[in-house]
Amino acid sequence: MCGIVGLFLKDKSLEPQLGSLLSEMLVTMTDRGPDSAGIAIYGSDQSNLAKITIQSPDPETDFAGLTDELRKAGIENVSILPKSTHAVLTVPADQIDATRSALCDLRPDVRVMGTGSTMEIYKEVGLPKDVLERFKIADMAGSHGIGHTRMATESAVTTLGAHPFSTGLDQCLVHNGSLSNHNNLRRSLTHDGIRLETQNDSEVAAAYLTGEMAKGKNLGAALTSALDDLDGFFTFVVGTKSGFGVVRDPIACKPAIMAETDAYVAFGSEYRALVNLPGIETARVWEPEPATVYFWEH
Amino acid sequence: MPVFDLATTELRNLNQSLHAISGNTTNEDFEVINPRGAHAIAVGIDAPVDVHIKGSVGYYCAGMNETANITVHGNAGPGVAENMMSGKVVIKGDASQYAGATAHGGLLVIEGNAASRCGISMKGIDIVVKGNIGHMSAFMAQSGNLVVLGDAGDALGDSLYEARLFVRGEVKSLGADCIKKDMRPEHLELLAKLLEDAGISDVKPDEFTRYGSARQLYNFNIDNADAY
Structure with missing residues (x-):
């Protein structure tokens, strides 16, 4: 069991x-x-700059002088905004790879949680x-975001x-469920040059979608391919810079509920997660169909 | 009329008050406001009482119900009326997966759609769904009646025992050992009564198709002995 949520704003005044x-x-x-819990938030775009969210088991030492x-x-041209065990490095967009490789040498214990022009990721063990x-x-402000509360089944309870x-x-990507063909998929994705950091099945699902989108598919098409290629139980909520997607496996035993108004699209594992949203009383509320891709784009 | 506001009152207070009711005569109505998707609302009632829940509920609402009439003025989460014994549960909106699972008796009316596994392993309950039902509904259903005014998803009635299934719309696919059957006069009569009990007057019994067990799966066939 896990809890997943997502919120994609259509009304900018809610940002x-x-x-x-x-x-x-x-x-x-x-x-x-x-x-454990985690959240990804898509904030404002700074032209030609990129954000690298990093995490350290010893932030005071690692972030000092970085x-x-x-x-x-x-x-x-680098700046840092530390937040507890995480920090957001802002670098020129064309220097993401150079920064990552410098980080490997300078701070071997620091992990990269995510990179992007607008996305920041925060996740830790704990309530x-x-x-x-x-x-x-x-x-935090932003245009869309996803979140996850974890009850671990497939890999250890760690930040990663x-x-x-x-x-x-x-x-x-956030995932409720468990995949059964992730080891094989991990091998072929690694062979294709996609970087995976953990032994976790859900990371393989994220990497699979990254691989499909790298082939030129949009989020919706990548999620459609996932229905053929991923084996196991899943309800996924996925974010891209401008998009927000949801898909459930054909058995659909992992719960899901969605709500849409003129102001937002919201996802929750349960209706309880949605009850405080503005205008939920009059929102269109529905259970996403099995093996059906839902996605929205800004 | 007792009113329980779940925004300010513990769910346990509501359920304990409902469990404290006894007797065979109809009791004062209960009203529940601000259910906000909470789990296990009005579970385990064992007395004739009307409960009105004003909003949407989470998992297992009205489970194990005996003799109470429970109305949800909203949607229901997974497992509504699970293992109901008797009484009546009405969902004004949609119901999530495994509505009426394993239930032994009573009537469950879903005015919207039901998701997957509706009536799974049902053991005597009558379920009437005004909308559509999802895949694997009535899986291993043993007895009782499932009436669907809309369409049914994949694998309807897989490994069915003696439950009767009546579908007015399309069936996407039938599960193993589930077959279309003739509608005989006694079935039309039964269906007319079920529709009436569910408060449906604008739909006629002869608009439905009956499905049931081919009875090939649950009796051991000696020709298959080599497979074991």
Whole structure:
């Protein structure tokens, strides 16, 4: 069991409230997964700059002096915004790979949670309310976001095993369920050059979608292919820079409920997660069909 | 009329108050407001009482019900009226998966659509769905009646025992050992009564098709002995 939520705003006036709305949704799902929690938020675009969300088991040591050392390593225009165990590095968009490789040398214990022009990812072990508070998620603004509360089944309860998983620029995925063909898929994705960090099945699903989108598919088409190629139980909620998608496996035993108004599209594992959204009383509320792809684009 | 506001009252207070009711005569109605998708609302009632829930409920609402009439003025989460014994449960909106699962008796009316596995392993309940039902509905259904005014999803009635299935619309596919059967006068009569009990007057019994077990699967066939 896990809890997943997602919120895709259509009404820009709600954007300052994205973090607080998502936080409330996620905390309601605590009893579906109290092991760890995580959230991905799509904020504002800064032209030609990219964000790299990093995490460290020893943030005070690792984040101190990091920007100076990165500058010496050739990443001249870099800034850092630490938040608890995480920090967001802002670098020129064409220096993401150079920064990642410099990080490997300078700070081997630092992990990259995600990269992109607008996406930031925060995830940790602990109760959802504590994780959200630690990163001040409720104060964040954005256009869309997804979140996850984890009850681990397929890999250890660690920060890296928490969701969302990000395997491509501005791409992220949360998963309720378990995959049965992830080991084979991981081998072929690694062979194709996609970087995977964990032994977690859900990360393979994220990497699979990254691989399909790298072939030129949009999010909807990538999710459609997933129905053929992924074996197991899944309800996925997926984010890209401009898109938001949902798909359930054909058996559809992992719960899902959606709501749409003129202002937003919302997803929850249960209706409880949606009850505080504005206008939910008059929203169109439905259960997504099995083996059916739903996606929205800004 | 007792009113329980679940925004300010513990769910346990409501359920314990409902469990405290006894007797065979109809009791004062209960009203539940702000259910906000909570789980296990009005579960395990064992007395004739009308309960009106004003909003949507989460998992297992009205489970194990005996003799109570429970109306949900909203949608229901997974497992509504699971293992109901008697009484009546009405869902004004949609119901999520496995509505009426394993239930032994009573009537479950879903005015919207039901998701997958509606009536799975039903053991005597009558279920009337005004909309559509999802895949694997009536899986291993043993007895009782499932009436669907709309369409049915894949694998309807897979491994069916003696439950009767009546579908007015399309059936996407039938499950193993489930077959179309003739509608005899006694079935039309039964269906007319079920529709009347569900408060449906604008639909005629002869608009439905009956499905049931071919009875090939649940009796051991000696020709298959080599397979074991």
